[in-house]
Amino acid sequence: MKRGLAVFYDPHNVYQFLWYYCTDGGDIEWDALCLPNSSQGEYISEWLEKLGIFRRVVRHTELYESWPLQKQFAMFTKMAGYALVGQQKRYAEKMIRQIVGTNDYDTYVVLADIGLISGLFLLFGKEREVIILEDGTVDYLTRSYRTILSKLSNAYAWKGFIMSLMKYNNFSGRYPLKTTRDCVKYSSHPDKMKYRAYRELRKLYDFERTDQRKFDTLMGVIFPELDRFFDQKHDAILFTMSVSVFVKEGAEKYYSRVEKYVSSRFHSIILKKHPIDDHVYRFEPGVEVLEIDQHIPAEAFLGRIRNMQVLFMGPSSCNLYLDKERYDPIMFRFVELEEESKKRIDLAAKYNLDAVNFCLDLFGYTEENVVEL
DSSP, X not given: OOEEEEEEOSHHHHHHHHHHHHHTXXXXXXXXXXXXXXXXXXXXXXXXXXXXXXXXXXXXXOOGGGXXXXXXXXXXXXXXXXXXXXXXXXXXXXXXXXXXXXXXXXXXXXXXXXXXXXHHHGGGTTTSEEEEOOOSGGGGSOOOGGGGGGOTTOHHHHXXXXXXXXXXXXXXXXXXXXXXXXXXXXXXXXXXXXXXXXXXXXXXXXXXXXXXXXXXXHHHHHOTTGGGGGSSOOSEEEEOOOGGGTOSSOHHHHHHHHHHHHHTTOSEEEEEOOTTOOOOOOOOTXXXXXXXXXXXXXXXXXXXXXXXXXXXXXXXXXXXXXXXXXXXXXXXXXXXXXXXXXXXXXXXXXXXXXXXXXXXXXXXXXXXXXXEO
């Protein structure tokens, strides 16, 4: 029997893998590797153990981005040394064995090629099956080395540029990575992908071939209370974003605008916070709020949304799986936040209206779907 290793980073990742498992991966014996999700750490191994479909669940809690700069540089120098002699695969082999204990697998499934660890698996695409699932809207951006010309003073951008040149990974999601040419990519909208350098493109969430009964059973194991959020009528559902990612200070005024907009128009809402959004929302006393666990991926319940206004605080990958004609969603746009974001030079994340407009085009929005706050 073939053996596979699935690499997990967040709940969105888990949902996608369950679809893959019930569609194309049911005849493989699986191990799972759980990686830390930034400051949240590794928090999904308990879910995977409950599922009962993994022979082994490995927890890896090392967050390399939090290492002291001296230690990060030493690791980078070592990786560069292997790359200079064309031995990136040898370095990847050592790292994987160190983390998992073995590298005896026929198939790898990763969410994306941007992670330090995830990107290493792509190096084995010539001799093994490497599956890349969908990371979100970043998958629909153009990839070009010329991107660095507009980010010459951005250390994070240079890191991604050099790492992609060395074939290890694609930190920023904006540079080509030669190893993707040997991998199979699953996409919800293959026709809209601009970067297409994969061995094969396949349709994500094509449920015609899915063992639906098995999929529903596994979903019930990790999300047993999901139906209760939609067993009564609500006026709207709000999908948030973390404004604090884009500004050092002053994020509160943007949150306040959203709270006022919602409070003035709706009496009852479902609140679905982004996994990294730690803001405590304060709506007017007359607004009834039912908050969904922010770790539950939106794909798991989009089909349950009925007869309510769908609100997004900003561009969201949820739109990839949402029927716009059916829901007629609204997305908030913060023009002022773009200028605020430009002042933050210590992070790669920028609130950019070009990115907002890109998402409008990708999702088929019109100006009627956009509210400026």
